[in-house]
Amino acid sequence: MFCFARFRLPVLLLAAPLLGSPAPRLAAPATELVIVGTVHRPTRLFNPDSVAAILARVQPELILVELDSSFFTPAFELKTPGRENEDLGVARYRRQHPAVRLRPFDIEGRNEFHRRHQLLTRPGEVLARLDALYQSRQLTPAQGTILDRYYALTDSLTRYNQQPPAVINQPAVYALAERRQHYQFQQLGDVVAARPELSEYQAFCRLYADFWDQRNQAMARHIRQHLARLRPRRVVVLVGHAHKYYLLRELAPHAAAEGFRLHEYYQLGPGS
Template sequence: MKATITSFLLLLAGFCFSQTRTEIYVIGNIHDSVPNYHPKILFSILEKIKPDIILHEVDSEGMKEYESDKSLKGNEITASNLYKAKFPKTLRFPFDFEGRNQYRKDKGMVPTDNLAVKLIDSLYKAKKLAPSEVKIYENFTNTTQELMKVAELSPENFNKPATDKISEKRQNAQYSELLKIVEARPEFAKRFIVKPDGQKISYRDGFKLMSGFWDLRNQTMAKNIYKIAETYPDKKIVVLTGFLHRYYLLKELKRINNGTYVIKEFYD
């Protein structure tokens, strides 16, 4: 009887291990090289993890450009190229929302999103915002400044749960709280841009679409990562993303995981 129980426990342990061999590392990045974070630093992180697969925050067209345009200097692609040169069998895939840039332009989210924030800022400086609106905007700018200070530190600092919480607070401030100002004030309904199809869209409607797209894009990216993890089991997968996306991707990956993978930090 004891031997039977022991065999069962060993079998169960082996089953659990086989279900969690795929490892996913979501690394939040600063896209452009700065003194505290540049391609050599990211390359050293990749060398430490030794991933079988590297996922890039681009769509399929962006991935083609990454692989063909040797003049690109961003942190992620430069470090990725260095790693692939050393480990040629490394697989690389895109995981972003397909047609991201054109989709946003076609819908009128771009450039209304930035124009709306600039208009809020001008109203703030002109002291035309209501007290409640001032509080919303100052919360947004203060949280942005807080993140900018963290981004001046080593990559471990902007890849920690505490920073993820600040990132979530900042993105909610942008896409939920600022939206309250945009929806409430008439200025945003009276200013327009012209979409590629020739139709006009107001700052208000464009910013509202962009707010919804933040959720759609991150949820889509998490699903794409999940599909790759299912397609390539028992691999080490590194996800290279802007650090403002990290909290959302981690949350979604934990939510949809059915035991296909474990999520790890590069500094553990």
């Protein structure tokens, strides 16, 4: 009997921790993240009703809007009602779904930065000066080609502003926006840098291009922070459609590790 017990004891000691082991934890379901490229001014085919209909289709728990925290109260309500397409559509949806959360995701101090550096007016001055050089045949052929291509891409992208949401939110449009923004911030900047008569604008063009990158990177970072902090089941991000390619590029590499999946709004519905 003594030998029997001596050989049984190690088996019992090894087995004991297994009896008290917790059940394996199930992974939390991935957050469904929907980025909707928008137009800020209502059109016949993309208006506040369109925004409200997209939200009703997706039924998000969280809506992220293209504003910074200065527009919000500590309770995350807008200080003043907005007047753009997205603001009006969100307000209509939240009247029926008051529990849905609203958060800002734009870079902090956006509007003040715009005012301080004249980002809403000075790019037009630069383009007017470039156009004057073009019309007077002072640009080199290569520089003239860059300006021609920029105008063509801008015209093509602007035409999409009159289309419905399902047309705007297509990969071909994101690719077009990426090409157009490359010409605006890199190619035109290179032309300005090469023209001595535009030296007064060279530092501005660098700042303008840098802010485009910094702003989009901050947007993507804030989106990820909201997902990590709030862990919503579904999120809709409303953003001007020229930003969408950049956000997709920034967010996609983090999706698997951070537990979210990117979807188009028309891929989801209330029952999915």
